[in-house]
Amino acid sequence: xxxxxxxxxxxxxxxxxxxxxxxxxxxxxxxxxxxxxxxxxxxxxxxxxxxxxxxxxxxxxxxxxxxxxxxxxxxxxxxxxxxxxxxxxxxxxxxxxxxxxxxxxxxxxxxxxxxxxxxxxxxxxxxxxxxxxxxxxxxxxxxxxxxxxxxxxxxxxxxxxxxx
Amino acid sequence: xxxxxxxxxxxxxxxxxxxxxxxxxxxxxxxxxxxxxxxxxxxxxxxxxxxxxxxxxxxxxxxxxxxxxxxxxxxxxxxxxxxxxxxxxxxxxxxxxxxxxxxxxxxxxxxxxxxxxxxxxxxxxxxxxxxxxxxxxxxxxxxxxxxxxxxxxxxxxxxxxxxxxxxxxxxxxxxxxxxxxxxxxxxxxxxxxxxxxxxxxxxxxxxxxxxxxxxxxxxxxxxxxxxxxxxxxxxxxxxxxxxxxxxxxxxxxxxxxxxxxxxxxxxxxxxxxxxxxxxxxxxxxxxxxxxxxxxxxxxxxxxxxxxxxxxxxxxxxxxxxxxxxxxxxxxxxxxxxxxxxxxxxxxxxxxxxxxxxxxxxxxxxxxxxxxxxxxxxxxxxxxxxxxxxxxxxxxxxxxxxxxxxxxxxxxxxxxxxxxxxxxxxxxxxxxxxxxxxxxxxxxxxxxxxxxxxxxxxxxxxxxxxxxxxxxxxxxxxxxxxxxxxxxxxxxxxxxx
Numbered sequence: 295x296x297x298x299x300x301x302x303x304x305x306x307x308x309x310x311x312x313x314x315x316x317x318x319x320x321x322x323x324x325x326x327x328x329x330x331x332x333x334x335x336x337x338x339x340x341x342x343x344x345x346x347x348x349x350x351x352x353x354x355x356x357x358x359x360x361x362x363x364x365x366x367x368x369x370x371x372x373x374x375x376x377x378x379x380x381x382x383x384x385x386x387x388x389x390x391x392x393x394x395x396x397x398x399x400x401x402x403x404x405x406x407x408x409x410x411x412x413x414x415x416x417x418x419x420x421x422x423x424x425x426x427x428x429x430x431x432x433x434x435x436x437x438x439x440x441x442x443x444x445x446x447x448x449x450x451x452x453x454x455x456x457x458x
Numbered sequence: 459x460x461x462x463x464x465x466x467x468x469x470x471x472x473x474x475x476x477x478x479x480x481x482x483x484x485x486x487x488x489x490x491x492x493x494x495x496x497x498x499x500x501x502x503x504x505x506x507x508x509x510x511x512x513x514x515x516x517x518x519x520x521x522x523x524x525x526x527x528x529x530x531x532x533x534x535x536x537x538x539x540x541x542x543x544x545x546x547x548x549x550x551x552x553x554x555x556x557x558x559x560x561x562x563x564x565x566x567x568x569x570x571x572x573x574x575x576x577x578x579x580x581x582x583x584x585x586x587x588x589x590x591x592x593x594x595x596x597x598x599x600x601x602x603x604x605x606x607x608x609x610x611x612x613x614x615x616x617x618x619x620x621x622x623x624x625x626x627x628x629x630x631x632x633x634x635x636x637x638x639x640x641x642x643x644x645x646x647x648x649x650x651x652x653x654x655x656x657x658x659x660x661x662x663x664x665x666x667x668x669x670x671x672x673x674x675x676x677x678x679x680x681x682x683x684x685x686x687x688x689x690x691x692x693x694x695x696x697x698x699x700x701x702x703x704x705x706x707x708x709x710x711x712x713x714x715x716x717x718x719x720x721x722x723x724x725x726x727x728x729x730x731x732x733x734x735x736x737x738x739x740x741x742x743x744x745x746x747x748x749x750x751x752x753x754x755x756x757x758x759x760x761x762x763x764x765x766x767x768x769x770x771x772x773x774x775x776x777x778x779x780x781x782x783x784x785x786x787x788x789x790x791x792x793x794x795x796x797x798x799x800x801x802x803x804x805x806x807x808x809x810x811x812x813x814x815x816x817x818x819x820x821x822x823x824x825x826x827x828x829x830x831x832x833x834x835x836x837x838x839x840x841x842x843x844x845x846x847x848x849x850x851x852x853x854x855x856x857x858x859x860x861x862x863x864x865x866x867x868x869x870x871x872x873x874x875x876x877x878x879x880x881x882x883x884x885x886x887x888x889x890x891x892x893x894x895x896x897x898x899x900x901x902x903x904x905x906x907x908x909x910x911x912x913x914x915x916x917x918x919x920x921x922x923x924x925x926x927x928x929x930x931x932x933x934x935x936x937x938x939x940x941x942x943x944x945x946x947x948x949x950x951x952x953x954x
Contacts, residue, residue, distance in 0.1 A: 417843035
């Protein structure tokens with residue numbers, strides 16, 4: 295499916311979901327609204343309907359006024375499947391990071407996330423810099439924020455005995 | 459008034475404020491000089507730190523970062539033909555050929571002189587035009603404010619990205635996200651989790667949207683560039699060379715100041731416009747693109763010339779003209795200051811401090827640029843594979859420290875993914891952010907206007923000011939659509 299058509303479908307789908315499912319379910323109307331004030335769902339509904347109209351226009355343009363191909367994305371030449379795998383890996387890293395905070399604490403979780411991200415960028419040289427970045431930088435930042443700004447970072451269930 | 463100015467001058471001239479501005483300018487120049495790092499990123503990364511500062515120093519820090527990064531963008535543009543910021547794209551056209559001729563130092567110096575001149579003139583325009591505009595703005599009510607914000611949003615949507623339609627879609631997404639949380643009558647909208655009842659904070663949304671997609675792009679696409687920096691070579695701009703470019707610098711500064719003051723235009727468009735105008739009117743026009751100092755002068759004077767002027771609509775009307783001033787609006791609000799006409803009545807001391815600080819930062823920009831010019835060649839070579847994860851780390855720590863909320867960190871990461879998806883779908887991010895920031899004010903003014911008029915929508919076109927804004931919106935839509943139709947016809951001709 296051409297990208298502009300897919301884009302139009304995604305836009306229409308998202309705003310339709312919002313207008314017809316999310317707004318009725320998640321924007322409650324209060325029993326009493328003072329004066330002639332519009333209800334709380336007026337604005338999100340209006341914006342969603344406008345979004346649907348814009349999406350339909352995008353779809354019509356994509357079908358009836360096809361433009362020259364959009365500029366290709368700059369990549370390292372990997373296949374789509376490989377790039378999708380990298381994206382999935384990154385999402386997994388983000389989810390695991392959030393899940394790890396209560397268990398391993400903020401410091402260890404950020405260390406692991408940083409190391410993971412540096413390796414995911416394909417960087418294999420500069421090993422000392424990688425180690426400093428992954429392990430030294432989070433310690434420095436935590437020291438800075440906790441001592442200078444008084445931020446209390448969450449400690450992990452497993453790492454609490456060690457003070458972080 | 460003189461007493462106010464003098465007391466503001468004394469308040470600004472403290473060691474702490476000067477150090478903050480110097481740090482901001484240097485930080486901005488360094489960030490701007492690194493390809494892939496933008497002024498927006500510099501300002502957004504600094505935002506969490508401003509929570510712990512007094513109002514004026516915090517805004518001065520952000521302004522200094524903005525100015526520094528706008529100039530810093532020229533460094534990598536000249537040395538490695540990779541503009542550090544979009545507004546330095548034109549600088550690369552003449553800067554890099556000059557660097558190849560062994561005149562990188564000369565090009566950097568011309569960029570610095572032009573940037574400082576443009577910046578100073580822009581600050582003067584802010585001082586002279588913001589207050590009168592604020593006085594005028596005192597006489598406008600909810601319908602006029604609604605139309606004004608709609609105009610700002612339409613302009614940003616029109617000039618961001620390659621399509622008006624996608625700009626409007628982006629704005630609609632931003633408006634929708636802004637409705638999350640408690641509304642003005644106490645209803646909780648889209649509160650899927652208890653954390654969402656308070657709405658989404660500006661900082662994680664904007665930092666996620668602008669800083670993280672670069673990281674995700676790097677991980678998924680791995681298109682990091684490795685460039686060789688040119689030697690600085692011949693350093694000095696001669697008096698004759700400077701005088702020869704002075705007219706272009708002044709013209710670029712005025713272009714930057716005028717275009718910067720219009721919401722949505724910003725430094726990049728000003729630089730392109732100024733470059734085109736200089737090429738058209740210069741007797742050296744044929745040399746543009748081959749290593750012409752005047753080309754650098756035109757581009758740099760205009761992009762820095764827009765910096766101060768973008769603060770005019772922000773301070774006078776409370777309407778941010780671009781993403782960076784959007785971030786600054788957030789910083790003002792965090793500090794308990796509300797930009798807009800009332801700011802000039804309730805916080806005039808802070809306003810004067812800010813204006814004086816901005817003038818001082820122009821002078822500091824000159825010295826910071828001069829002193830650190832040799833260091834820049836090294837800065838622009840830091841590998842992105844190390845730098846981008848560091849940015850993520852700063853984002854995570856910075857966002858967590860604002861409210862000690864893991865939810866905000868989750869919002870940051872989710873918004874990074876949203877920003878990446880928008881990049882893949884060619885939907886510009888700037889209208890999204892401006893709409894997210896303006897959304898609550900836009901809705902509040904609309905609902906107040908409708909409540910006052912007993913539900914009559916015609917109130918939105920009930921006064922001459924609303925007609926003017928409606929006409930401006932129609933004009934922007936017409937101009938943008940005409941431009942797109944012309945582009946489409948040209949593309950079709952090429953394809954045939």
